[in-house]
Amino acid sequence: MAPASASAFEYAPAPESRSVVDIAPSYGLFIDGEFVEAADGKVFKTVSPSTEEVLSEIAQAGEADVDRAVGAARKAFEKWSALPGSERAKYLFRIARIIQERSRELAVLETLDNGKPIKETRDADLPLVAAHFFYYAGWADKLEHAGFGASPRPLGVAGQVIPWNFPLLMLAWKIAPALATGNTVVLKPAETTPLSALFFADVCRQAGLPKGVVNILPGYGDTGAALVAHPDVNKVAFTGSTAVGKEIARTVAGTRKKLTLELGGKGANIVFDDAPIDQAVEGIVNGIFFNQGQVCCAGSRLLVQESIQDELLDSLKRRLSTLRLGDPLDKNTDIGAINSAEQLSRITSLVEKGAAEGAEPWSPECELPSSGYWFAPTLFTNVTQAHTIARDEIFGPVLSVLTFRTPDEAVAKANNTQYGLSAGIWTEKGSRILAVAGKLRAGVVWSNTFNKFDPTSPFGGYKESGFGREGGRHGLEAYLDVR
Amino acid sequence: MSDKSEQQRLSVFKTYKLYVGGKFPRSESGRVYEVTDSKGKWLANAPQSSRKDARDAVVAARKAFGGWAGATAYNRGQVLYRVAEMLEGRRAQFVHEVADAEGLSKSRAAEQVEATIDRWVWYAGWTDKIAQVVGGGNPVAGPYFNLSSPEPTGVVAVLAPQESSFLGLVSVLAPVIATGNTAVVIASESSPLPALSLGEVLATSDVPGGVVNVLSGRTAEIAAPLASHQDVNAIDLAGADEVLAKELEIAAADNLKRVLRPQPVDDWTATPGIDRLTAFLETKTVWHPTGSLGASGSAY
Numbered sequence: 001m002a003p004a005s006a007s008a009f010e011y012a013p014a015p016e017s018r019s020v021v022d023i024a025p026s027y028g029l030f031i032d033g034e035f036v037e038a039a040d041g042k043v044f045k046t047v048s049p050s051t052e053e054v055l056s057e058i059a060q061a062g063e064a065d066v067d068r069a070v071g072a073a074r075k076a077f078e079k080w081s082a083l084p085g086s087e088r089a090k091y092l093f094r095i096a097r098i099i100q101e102r103s104r105e106l107a108v109l110e111t112l113d114n115g116k117p118i119k120e121t122r123d124a125d126l127p128l129v130a131a132h133f134f135y136y137a138g139w140a141d142k143l144e145h146a147g148f149g150a151s152p153r154p155l156g157v158a159g160q161v162i163p164w165n166f167p168l169l170m171l172a173w174k175i176a177p178a179l180a181t182g183n184t185v186v187l188k189p190a191e192t193t194p195l196s197a198l199f200f201a202d203v204c205r206q207a208g209l210p211k212g213v214v215n216i217l218p219g220y221g222d223t224g225a226a227l228v229a230h231p232d233v234n235k236v237a238f239t240g241s242t243a244v245g246k247e248i249a250r251t252v253a254g255t256r257k258k259l260t261l262e263l264g265g266k267g268a269n270i271v272f273d274d275a276p277i278d279q280a281v282e283g284i285v286n287g288i289f290f291n292q293g294q295v296c297c298a299g300s301r302l303l304v305q306e307s308i309q310d311e312l313l314d315s316l317k318r319r320l321s322t323l324r325l326g327d328p329l330d331k332n333t334d335i336g337a338i339n340s341a342e343q344l345s346r347i348t349s350l351v352e353k354g355a356a357e358g359a360e361p362w363s364p365e366c367e368l369p370s371s372g373y374w375f376a377p378t379l380f381t382n383v384t385q386a387h388t389i390a391r392d393e394i395f396g397p398v399l400s401v402l403t404f405r406t407p408d409e410a411v412a413k414a415n416n417t418q419y420g421l422s423a424g425i426w427t428e429k430g431s432r433i434l435a436v437a438g439k440l441r442a443g444v445v446w447s448n449t450f451n452k453f454d455p456t457s458p459f460g461g462y463k464e465s466g467f468g469r470e471g472g473r474h475g476l477e478a479y480l481d482v483r
Numbered sequence: 484m485s486d487k488s489e490q491q492r493l494s495v496f497k498t499y500k501l502y503v504g505g506k507f508p509r510s511e512s513g514r515v516y517e518v519t520d521s522k523g524k525w526l527a528n529a530p531q532s533s534r535k536d537a538r539d540a541v542v543a544a545r546k547a548f549g550g551w552a553g554a555t556a557y558n559r560g561q562v563l564y565r566v567a568e569m570l571e572g573r574r575a576q577f578v579h580e581v582a583d584a585e586g587l588s589k590s591r592a593a594e595q596v597e598a599t600i601d602r603w604v605w606y607a608g609w610t611d612k613i614a615q616v617v618g619g620g621n622p623v624a625g626p627y628f629n630l631s632s633p634e635p636t637g638v639v640a641v642l643a644p645q646e647s648s649f650l651g652l653v654s655v656l657a658p659v660i661a662t663g664n665t666a667v668v669i670a671s672e673s674s675p676l677p678a679l680s681l682g683e684v685l686a687t688s689d690v691p692g693g694v695v696n697v698l699s700g701r702t703a704e705i706a707a708p709l710a711s712h713q714d715v716n717a718i719d720l721a722g723a724d725e726v727l728a729k730e731l732e733i734a735a736a737d738n739l740k741r742v743l744r745p746q747p748v749d750d751w752t753a754t755p756g757i758d759r760l761t762a763f764l765e766t767k768t769v770w771h772p773t774g775s776l777g778a779s780g781s782a783y
Contacts, residue, residue, distance in 0.1 A: 131624065147616065149756070249736035254729025261739065437769045447771040454623035458631050458766045464739045469766050472621055472631065482758060
């Protein structure tokens, strides 16, 4: 939203320097502690979504590489799982510390590769990444007290596939509990955001992590499919789309592989007539425009009590008009770039469908940069439950506004979805919060706040938003033989 | 000696029926199949459920879910304990049925039935404790209070173990309903009679209609529509062989049902852990700001 000249708040550009990060022209796969080329020599390019500049050329893992990496992880598993928990803990503490030390570098890198604002990588992603390693480090020597029996055992080799919306944070969610519990990992980052995982390989090197304990295999969907299907993988963890999640569930059917899935969402953000409007507006903005709405637990359906609809929407539109869209490296930027051309076209086509089906789109005046992938923050009014934009996950900065009259109607509408990941409740009335939270079929319910994360807190979905929990004591279960 | 006492009294056979939605229907298909004891002697004609019966049972289970999940844990515990009381009263009947079903001596069958009743009591005691064991507050690094609590997954399809017709059945059913789920149970294919009789006990034990639904028939035939049913939230494959289990797990992926794969059980009489309780629980984490009353301290 290039600030209109009439605005009282003109900002000078405040770019973060990109000199803190040194991106090599090419990267290999990270297998058994070494960077190596793909067996078939394939490579792909990763670009910066805000400029379309090619950042680096990345080796693309094929089946032979998956086999090698799984073999390396299997070999490393023997020693790693036999280490006293207190020693594994120290490696994880080292990793957490090195991430803190290098957090500025990693934040800039993540912003370059993903397109999200530096404000978010610096203040949300990186602190949480370090916090996850700290949290799970402390579990490594206390597993017998975790409530999973007297001597819980690791599963073996974990095959992990993560998405592009929080590349390093999702890596932390996957790798920290896996290593703490004594598993070794082969992780596939997303094809559009492989860089921070490869930098993480360097963090592992600095921490002196034994070879083969962590292996990183950049690639596309077929790389992930090969990893998930590999017969020597004992545990599969996936974060991504529900469609791919279902495919993975079919792949592991009939095997002994343990599976956890963190999939899509269509979170309802419910605002009652007694809600503190200004705080609710901030929560709605944070709920749907954080990370350009590319968040599985985004509050993408606003359910507002009919009596305050006009007041709330006026306030919300006014707030949207102050959001600043542009260079993600600028510290004043609220809305960065969409992660890829492909995602941009998906958002665009769903928004066109929303308009075609009769919902009314609204965006603040907004000038989009001429290169890169951009989408203006958008809200739709006149949305009904039957509309595609009220049912399908858009995964972009697009909010659908629906109304309700009674708490029962709000609950019914909130639950009217195949998904069940997150929800929000805004009201000053405590009993209403508890009553509504109790009835919502969602794994995370934020009351008078939204999009809060913490390593101590289990996160995960009901219904088609997947199964299993990440974070907290619950997150350990996914990586332990608890039978 | 009178003629009457010399004459063998002709016993009254029982027509075994399904238990669906608190009622005892015959299969809508009108089919039955012969159930025999371990020596091949005819025991009864059990209803051979159809796909339609399975779907009706899901409707009943869904309808019952809100009330059962919403009941207090204390109340659920009382209801489950009531089932144990009724089972105790029908002990002799179940000893007889289990002995026939599994080809056991009266004393071995009695042991099985006693273990089953005790198992039910064990799970009755879990209803108001599991939330404390697997839930709790999380020490988040910020001015927020958050709490993780377990909640039932929803409607659970249960393929009862094939070999252990009563103890195995109760060992997989009780944890499902103790945690507030509702169940559609497929009885052991060859030995369904104890399961069908359990339905009669449940019906007179304050368990709301639809919370447990018992079907008998061909396991594979009934399980298929349950595994692919969009309104079933989870499936326990205890009674499926390897081939069927894989098929059903693939079908279950369509709506991402929670799947409990067949677990080898060496000894059904051993006290179970809580895995079967947690297998059909979701974790919900609710956040709220705490505000700050002059708290201070370093961020690191």
